Amino acid sequence: MSILLRGGLVIYGEGFEPVRADVLIEGDRIVRVARGISAEADEVIDASGRVIIPGLINAHTHSPMTLLRGLADDLPLMEWLQNYIWPAERKLGRREVYWGALLGLIEMAKSGTTTFVDMYFHMDAVAEAVMKVGLRAFLGYGMVDLGNEEKRKAEIRETERFMKFIEELGDRRINFILAPHAPYTCSPECLRWVAERAREGILVTIHLAETREEVKEIKERYGMTPVQLLDSLGLLTPGTIAAHGVWLDERDAKILATREVTIVHCPASNMKLASGVMPLKMLLKAGVNVALGTDGAASNNNLDMLEEMKLVALLHKVHTLDPTVADAKMVLRMATVHGARALGLKAGIIKEGYLADLAVIDFRRPHLRPLNDPVSHLVYSARGGDVEDLIVAGKIVMLDGEVLGVDEEKVLDKVENIREVVI
Known part of the structure; x- marks a missing residue:
C-alpha cells in the first residue's frame, strides 16, 4: 500500500526542521520527502494547513x-x-x-x-x-x-x-x-x-x-x-x-x-x-x-x-x-x-528509510496561530484533540479524527457499564 501526504509542513529529519513538502510512503517506510511529488498512491491525504510530525x-x-x-x-x-x-x-x-x-x-x-x-x-x-x-x-x-x-x-x-x-x-x-x-x-x-x-x-x-x-x-x-x-x-x-x-x-x-x-x-x-x-x-x-x-x-x-x-x-x-x-x-x-x-526502532524521525509512523496535526486553530515556531507550538500549545490523522507502519489508523478499526461509541458504552458493575 502507498500513501501520499500532500502539502503539509513537515517536521523533517534529526534537526526537526519545518519544511513545506509532500511525504510518500510505500509499505511501512517513508520513501520520499519533497515538494510536488507526482507519484501515484493508493491513498492521498490533503495535509495543507497541517503539520506532519513523527509519531x-x-x-x-x-x-x-x-x-x-x-x-x-x-x-x-x-x-x-x-x-x-x-x-x-x-x-x-x-x-x-x-x-x-x-x-x-x-x-x-x-x-x-x-x-x-x-x-x-x-x-x-x-x-x-x-x-x-x-x-x-x-x-x-x-x-x-x-x-x-x-x-x-x-x-x-x-x-x-x-x-x-x-x-x-x-x-x-x-x-x-x-x-x-x-x-x-x-x-x-x-x-x-x-x-x-x-x-x-x-x-x-x-x-x-x-x-x-x-x-x-x-x-x-x-x-x-x-x-x-x-x-x-x-x-x-x-x-x-x-x-x-x-x-x-x-x-x-x-x-x-x-x-x-x-x-x-x-x-x-x-x-x-x-x-x-x-x-x-x-x-x-x-x-x-x-x-x-x-x-x-x-x-x-x-x-x-x-x-x-x-x-x-x-x-x-x-x-x-x-x-x-x-x-x-x-x-x-x-x-x-x-x-x-x-x-531499537528506526523511527521517531521523518526521513527517507524510516518507519512510516506519523501524525498529522491541524494547525488551523486559534491556539496554534500565528505559526511563528511549529516545534514550540507542538510542545507548548498543541493538545490531543488537534490530531487529525495517524499512520502506523504505513497504514492509516485514524483519518479526520476517526479511529478506523473500532466503534468508539460502543467502547465508551462498554467501559461505562464496566464502571457501574465492577468498579
Whole structure:
C-alpha cells in the first residue's frame, strides 16, 4: 500500500526542521520527502494547513488503567496502590482489561501516539485490542512475586506463555517485552531470571526509584540503591527501559549511562502522586537516554503525550529556575527519537528509510496561530484533540479524527457499564 501526504509542513529529519513538502510512503517506510511529488498512491491525504510530525512514543503506560481514571485521586503512591488500585484491579477479568485497553488505545491514537510500552495483566486481551486499533506496541506481563517461590514460578510460567502467544501472533507491530514490576515487588531470584532472559536480546521494562520510600526500603533490605541492586543482578543493559527514575543520585546516573539504560520520565504521574521531580538535567548531562511516558490514566489522568511534553518543559524550568532547561526540541526528541532508540526502532524521525509512523496535526486553530515556531507550538500549545490523522507502519489508523478499526461509541458504552458493575 502507498500513501501520499500532500502539502503539509513537515517536521523533517534529526534537526526537526519545518519544511513545506509532500511525504510518500510505500509499505511501512517513508520513501520520499519533497515538494510536488507526482507519484501515484493508493491513498492521498490533503495535509495543507497541517503539520506532519513523527509519531509520538509513549514509553511507559498501563493502557487498561483507563478504567480506574479518577477512582482514587490525591493520595500518596503506596496508599493509592494498596488501598484502592490493587483491590480494584482484582475485580478486573480479561473482558474488562480488553475494553479498558481499547479505550486507552483510542485515546493515545487521538493524541498522536503511534507506539507504546505497556505493562499489565491479561495481556493477551491488550494484544487483541492493539490488533483492532493498529498501533505499534511493546507488551509485557507485569511480574510480581513478593518473595514467594510458588508465586514466582507462576509469574515465570505466565510470562513464558505470553511470550509464546506474541510470537505466534506474527504481527510485526506487536512485540513482547519482559516486565518485572519493580525491585520492591520482585525478589532477586525473579529479577535474575529476567536478566538471564534479557541476555537473549529481549527488552525489559521495570519501575525504578519512583519514590523516596522505595529507595529507603531497598537500601534497608539490600544495602544499596535500586539502581545498584539491578546492576548487581545483571539487569541493567541497553535493552532496559526503567520508568520514573525520580530518586537517583550521581552515582546512579553514571551507572545508567554506562549501561546505556533508558529512563522514562512520567512528569504528570510523578507530580500528581507527589513522588518528586526526576533529575532530568543531571541525567542528560551524564548521557542517559531519557524518553517520555504518561504512566497509566489512573495516576495522570490522561494518555495525552502532547500534554506530557508541555509538562516536562514547564516542570524543569520552574524546578531549576532555569528557562533554558528542557527546550522544545529536546522535549520533542524525548517523545520520539529517544523512545525509538530505547526500543531499537528506526523511527521517531521523518526521513527517507524510516518507519512510516506519523501524525498529522491541524494547525488551523486559534491556539496554534500565528505559526511563528511549529516545534514550540507542538510542545507548548498543541493538545490531543488537534490530531487529525495517524499512520502506523504505513497504514492509516485514524483519518479526520476517526479511529478506523473500532466503534468508539460502543467502547465508551462498554467501559461505562464496566464502571457501574465492577468498579
